[in-house]
Amino acid sequence: MHPDTKRKLYLAYVRSALIYPAISLHTLSPSSISKLQSIQNKATRFITNTEWHDFNTSAQLHRQTKLAPINTLLHEHAKRMWTNIEHMHPQLYLHLTFPQETRQIPHRAFPSSKTKILGPSPTPKYT
Numbered sequence: 001m002h003p004d005t006k007r008k009l010y011l012a013y014v015r016s017a018l019i020y021p022a023i024s025l026h027t028l029s030p031s032s033i034s035k036l037q038s039i040q041n042k043a044t045r046f047i048t049n050t051e052w053h054d055f056n057t058s059a060q061l062h063r064q065t066k067l068a069p070i071n072t073l074l075h076e077h078a079k080r081m082w083t084n085i086e087h088m089h090p091q092l093y094l095h096l097t098f099p100q101e102t103r104q105i106p107h108r109a110f111p112s113s114k115t116k117i118l119g120p121s122p123t124p125k126y127t
Contacts, residue, residue: 006047007065014043019070022077023113034127037070041126058126069124079117 018036019025025036044050044061062069068076086093097114 003047003049003065007067010043010047015040015067019074019077022074023081026071026074026078027112027116030125033071033074033125037125037127040067040070043067059124062126069126071122071125075117075122078113082114082117 018039028036041058041061044058044065044067045052047065048056048061050056050061056064082093085096
């Protein structure tokens, strides 16, 4: 199978499921992000027909396949989602960003996600 076909199949069937929902997933622990990244690393080896003894780094394979690392991809997707929510649904944005006083427990995913995207983009991690 041609590498472009393999890449398209990976993007359509695997990565789309791997990074959904981006807002919640980008707040995962570093070890959980590494597990997601290892799946993508295996996919890059499959796409490029690279064996372990070929001694190509994951960063090289990502550049070759034009795939962004999972941690930066999740950050960008989450940032875009927050921007879309802010512009298209301002009331929802305010509700998610500033919990109501009647709510006793703040929402677990959204406030930390919003805080995290305000920081700098993460350094790409390939392991």
